[in-house]
Amino acid sequence: MSGIPAAPTADLVNGASIPRIGLGTWPMSDAEAEKAVAQAVELGYRLVDTAYAYGNEVGVGRGLRASGVPREELFVTTKLNGEWHGHDAAQEAFAASAERLGVDYVDLYLIHWPLPAQDRYVDAFRGMAELLEDGRVRAIGVSNFKPAQIDRLLAETGVVPDVNQIELDPTLTRDAARACHAAHGILTQSWSPIGQGGDLLENPIVRRIAERYGRAPAQIVLRWHMELGLAAVPKSVNPERMRANIDVFDFELTPEEVAELSSLDRGEAAATDSDLAGH
Numbered sequence: 001m002s003g004i005p006a007a008p009t010a011d012l013v014n015g016a017s018i019p020r021i022g023l024g025t026w027p028m029s030d031a032e033a034e035k036a037v038a039q040a041v042e043l044g045y046r047l048v049d050t051a052y053a054y055g056n057e058v059g060v061g062r063g064l065r066a067s068g069v070p071r072e073e074l075f076v077t078t079k080l081n082g083e084w085h086g087h088d089a090a091q092e093a094f095a096a097s098a099e100r101l102g103v104d105y106v107d108l109y110l111i112h113w114p115l116p117a118q119d120r121y122v123d124a125f126r127g128m129a130e131l132l133e134d135g136r137v138r139a140i141g142v143s144n145f146k147p148a149q150i151d152r153l154l155a156e157t158g159v160v161p162d163v164n165q166i167e168l169d170p171t172l173t174r175d176a177a178r179a180c181h182a183a184h185g186i187l188t189q190s191w192s193p194i195g196q197g198g199d200l201l202e203n204p205i206v207r208r209i210a211e212r213y214g215r216a217p218a219q220i221v222l223r224w225h226m227e228l229g230l231a232a233v234p235k236s237v238n239p240e241r242m243r244a245n246i247d248v249f250d251f252e253l254t255p256e257e258v259a260e261l262s263s264l265d266r267g268e269a270a271a272t273d274s275d276l277a278g279h
């Protein structure tokens with residue numbers, strides 16, 4: 001199966017640039033990730049999304065090396081787990097992740113969940129900001145943060161996160177979060193962007209638009225993310241679906257189609273409550 005052109009990139013507020021679509025790797029084992037990542041890079045993917053918590057950083061690193069694509073052309077995201085929220089602890093956890101991945105630097109390091117009951121994410125972010133200054137990470141950000149938590153990071157550290165990776169799809173449009181991110185130049189990156197491959201892909205509106213363009217339902221949903229200016233990390237271990245998921249840059253949806261898809265929003269209460277969930 002031949003590759004397709006790499007996804008376009010977006011510029012991040014602290015100076016890096018990020019592919020708009022990358023490969024999610026949860027819940028892949030090391031062995032699955034090694035194989036899927038090498039296949040994905042061959043197909044044209046340049047961004048791979050992992051986390052300490054996924055337990056597959058070693059496999060992701062192996063897959064990236066097996067691809068033969070030079071490190072500087074690849075974009076690796078990993079995430080800080082809750083037990084290391086703290087200035088020094090974040091730096092130690094980062095070093096361990098980089099070692100498992102087998103890389104000298106990470107392109108994007110995210111606080112995986114805010115864990116407000118623990119109330120240590122500000123210290124963690126300070127530690128990560130030093131990694132950014134040192135060049136050991138090219139971009140820093142957060143995941144599952146609410147607007148008030150982002151405001152607090154800005155007020156207490158003066159550093160703008162490059163990215164907030166949140167649960168987002170046409171049934172969870174997350175308007176308040178997106179408005180907050182836009183106001184600060186933070187890129188919104190969608191997790192579970194195709195609704196975990198479930199009912200969303202069977203939805204009659206999605207199906208009707210897919211038929212109109214002769215595209216797969218997942219491609220219509222991913223194109224919707226692109227029309228909104230978002231980035232996304234769909235996961236697949238299947239090369240045909242991997243290929244389809246990144247092949248969304250040669251057609252556009254109309255504003256009416258985007259609005260129709262957005263009308264599927266079930267409201268903020270339907271999203272995972274990131275004040276209560278996480279690790």
Ligand SMILES: NC(=O)c1ccc[n+]([C@@H]2O[C@H](COP(=O)([O-])OP(=O)(O)OC[C@H]3O[C@@H](n4cnc5c(N)ncnc54)[C@H](OP(=O)(O)O)[C@@H]3O)[C@@H](O)[C@H]2O)c1
Pocket residue numbers: 023024025026027049050112143144165166190191192193194195196197198201216218219233234235236237238241242244245
């Ligand atoms: N920051 C966070 O807290 C957080 C939380 C959850 C996830 N994530 C990240 O986001 C990534 C994506 O989220 P996700 O894996 O939950 O959901 P997703 O990407 O929305 O959906 C993945 C599911 O859809 C299937 N699929 C993939 N492409 C398809 C296609 N073209 N047509 C039909 N089905 C398709 C996959 O199966 P096959 O593999 O068999 O194709 C898999 O079961 C994760 O892998 C992870 O990297 C981050």
